[in-house]
Amino acid sequence: MSRVTNAVIVGAAQSPYSRHPPEGTTTGSVLADAFVRVLEATGIRREEVDGLGVASFTLVPDRAIDLAWKLGLRPRWLMDDGNGGVSGIQLIQHAMRALDAGDAETIVLVSGDHFTREDFTRLVDNYNRTTAQYLAGIPHGGPNALFAMLTRQQMERHGLERADYGRLAVAQRRWAGLNPVAVYRDPITLEDYLAAPIVVEPLGRLDCVPVVSGADALVLRAGGDGVRIRALRALHNWDGQEGDGLQTGLSQIAEGLFADAGAGPEEMDVVSVYDDYPAMALAQLVDLGYVPDGDLSRFLRERIDEGRMALNTSGGQLSAGQAGTAGGTIGLVEAVAQLLGQAGDRQVSNARLALVTGYGMVLYRYGGCANAIVLEGPS
Amino acid sequence: MSLRVAVCGSCGKASFPPPFLCPACGAREWREEEAASGTLEAVADRGEVRLGAVRLPQGPLAIARVEGDAEAGAEVSLSEDGDVPVARA
Numbered sequence: 397m398s399r400v401t402n403a404v405i406v407g408a409a410q411s412p413y414s415r416h417p418p419e420g421t422t423t424g425s426v427l428a429d430a431f432v433r434v435l436e437a438t439g440i441r442r443e444e445v446d447g448l449g450v451a452s453f454t455l456v457p458d459r460a461i462d463l464a465w466k467l468g469l470r471p472r473w474l475m476d477d478g479n480g481g482v483s484g485i486q487l488i489q490h491a492m493r494a495l496d497a498g499d500a501e502t503i504v505l506v507s508g509d510h511f512t513r514e515d516f517t518r519l520v521d522n523y524n525r526t527t528a529q530y531l532a533g534i535p536h537g538g539p540n541a542l543f544a545m546l547t548r549q550q551m552e553r554h555g556l557e558r559a560d561y562g563r564l565a566v567a568q569r570r571w572a573g574l575n576p577v578a579v580y581r582d583p584i585t586l587e588d589y590l591a592a593p594i595v596v597e598p599l600g601r602l603d604c605v606p607v608v609s610g611a612d613a614l615v616l617r618a619g620g621d622g623v624r625i626r627a628l629r630a631l632h633n634w635d636g637q638e639g640d641g642l643q644t645g646l647s648q649i650a651e652g653l654f655a656d657a658g659a660g661p662e663e664m665d666v667v668s669v670y671d672d673y674p675a676m677a678l679a680q681l682v683d684l685g686y687v688p689d690g691d692l693s694r695f696l697r698e699r700i701d702e703g704r705m706a707l708n709t710s711g712g713q714l715s716a717g718q719a720g721t722a723g724g725t726i727g728l729v730e731a732v733a734q735l736l737g738q739a740g741d742r743q744v745s746n747a748r749l750a751l752v753t754g755y756g757m758v759l760y761r762y763g764g765c766a767n768a769i770v771l772e773g774p775s
Numbered sequence: 776m777s778l779r780v781a782v783c784g785s786c787g788k789a790s791f792p793p794p795f796l797c798p799a800c801g802a803r804e805w806r807e808e809e810a811a812s813g814t815l816e817a818v819a820d821r822g823e824v825r826l827g828a829v830r831l832p833q834g835p836l837a838i839a840r841v842e843g844d845a846e847a848g849a850e851v852s853l854s855e856d857g858d859v860p861v862a863r864a
Contacts (some may be wrong), residue, residue: 421802530792534826534840541819541826542838598821636798638835709779746787760792761828 400656403770404622406615407438408732412510412577413610413717423454423510424463426611426719429466430506434613440502444710445615447473447503449491451483451721453519454509463506481670481756482630482765483507484725488616489628489767495618502618508611510723511718516607516621519720526760537640539758540604541670544596546641546762547675551598553642554692558598561674562589563696565602565714567703568671573712574742579608579717586731602773603674608717612725614732623735623771626749627656630767637760645766647683654685657749657770661685664770666734667705668727670755671712680753681707684768706744709734727752728769735773748773777809778853778860780833789833807849808833815841815849815862829853 408433411429414421417423422695427450448471450460458687460476467689473494487505494500513521521532526714536542552555566586572578584602592601631645631651654660661684669684671677678692686705687695699705710730731750733739739747757765781793785802796803815830818841818851837853837860845851845864852855854861 397846504842525791529858530860531838532837533857534824536826536838537821537824545817545826548819628797638798681847761836 400627401492401496401625402619403495403616403772404624406440406617406622407434407736408612408614408729409433410577410729411611413579413608413719415579415606415608416710417510417609417719421510421609422464423452423508424458424466426508426510426609427452427463428467430508430613432613433503434504434615438474438492441614442468444472444502444505445469445501446457447471447491447494449475449476449477449505451479451507451724452509453478453480453720454511454515467615470478471500473503473634478721479724479765480721481672481724481763482754482767483721484612484728485628485754485767485769486630486750488625488769489630491616492625492628493730495616496734497604503616504613505616506611507725508722510609510718511607522546523758530760540596540599541771542758542761543673543675544599547598547673549640550675550679554690556693558590558600560588560693560696561603561700562586563590564674564677567700568708568712569715570703571709571742572715574740575716576740578715579606579713580711580712580715590613602714605713605718605723608719610717610719610722611717612722614725614728616725618720621647623732623773624638625769626658626772627653627770629653629656633759637762637764641762642679643764644680644683646753648678649766649768653768659749659770661751664749664751665706666709666731666744668709668712668730668750668752670723670753671708671709671714671725672718672723672726672756674709674714676755680755684751684753690708705750709742709744724754724756731771735771776852776854777811778831778837778855780810780831780835782808782833789799789831789835791831803856812850812852813837814864815845815847815851818847822844827862829860841863853856
């Protein structure tokens with residue numbers, strides 16, 4: 397197996413997610429907090445940071461350079477990425493090449509958002525020009541209705557019931573109970589899941605991510621000790637929005653990803669898939685080869701319900717919260733914590749390999765972006 | 776009363792919403808066709824409004840406001856409210 401990069405991830409941190417952030421919180425302030433925390437976690441001095449990558453929906457009109465200025469950085473490498481659920485892996489895809497090429501030696505990647513009510517309305521109706529022109533006037537009310545239709549189609553195809561999806565929500569909440577910074581930590585039962593108010597049939601409240609304020613940060617260096625990158629692949633707009641939306645670009649890159657990694661799906665000790673909705677988490681698991689017989693109901697009962705798979709061990713976005721663009725990094729932060737043995741009560745024993753996916757950017761009917769990374773902990 | 780659909784002037788592939796370049800052949804000349812009706816493939820009920828995915832005769836799937844009580848599988852007539860597709864049983 398040839399190494400895809402010499403770059404390593406040396407640490408990760410989160411600015412705590414919050415449903416009700418204190419007065420004065422801004423997108424810039426949560427990104428800055430994540431930056432400070434990741435330096436504290438890694439012992440890296442601000443002066444050593446010569447690269448900065450930023451992913452955010454609500455930092456506008458500011459960009460990465462504004463944040464660099466306000467953090468007192470003089471970066472040799474600077475990058476903005478607005479691609480939501482794939483932004484974390486996307487930034488790593490660029491950062492690792494920059495580190496290999498010598499453009500920078502120490503790169504901090506931050507992602508996150510703080511939404512005011514106006515920010516959120518603007519994001520829902522103006523997510524992209526297609527949304528503003530063709531969907532907002534329905535009014536579609538954001539992505540829930542689109543993913544309700546996809547979920548119903550997946551239910552029909554795989555013979556699933558609402559309770560099947562509930563097993564994923566219940567399992568992730570169990571993990572969240574072990575994560576001190578998850579916004580929802582109280583255990584839930586299948587009955588709780590089914591009793592939650594319906595948002596758009598068949599989606600209930602526990603199928604939808606809680607929007608929070610917060611930010612994530614990662615530090616990458618050109619070499620040395622840390623979490624290694626065994627494989628990284630991406631494929632965006634793979635079907636031109638002409639498919640059924642239940643198959644993602646991961647279906648096309650999974651084989652190459654695992655070949656690059658020199659390890660298969662069942663060798664991953666920790667898995668984080670992008671969980672904007674349970675149906676899409678399941679679609680990705682199918683695409684990655686975790687359900688070879690296509691029997692999702694059995695997979696949910698035997699692998700998820702019984703806790704045999706370490707999936708979304710932070711609680712995922714469904715329980716830990718979706719801090720806007722940080723949703724594209726939450727799985728990376730968790731995987732790095734697990735591989736460095738820093739995951740506290742939820743530490744997966746002997747976690748050596750982790751798989752993380754990114755998915756999202758609804759172009760019209762469903763997400764158009766997908767990427768994935770395989771990480772290896774220090775030996 | 777119909778929905779405008781972009782059809783590639785070179786290869787005839789239909790797209791909705793209209794792209795810049797034809798996804799199939801890369802051409803950038805378009806002609807407009809009308810879709811008077813389609814088949815409702817999925818419905819989402821938001822309470823205040825219902826959304827549906829409508830299969831157009833030309834091939835693409837459009838997201839529409841569904842007026843009336845049409846369910847998945849129904850033939851619907853199509854119109855536009857501004858640029859927004861509207862489907863009626």
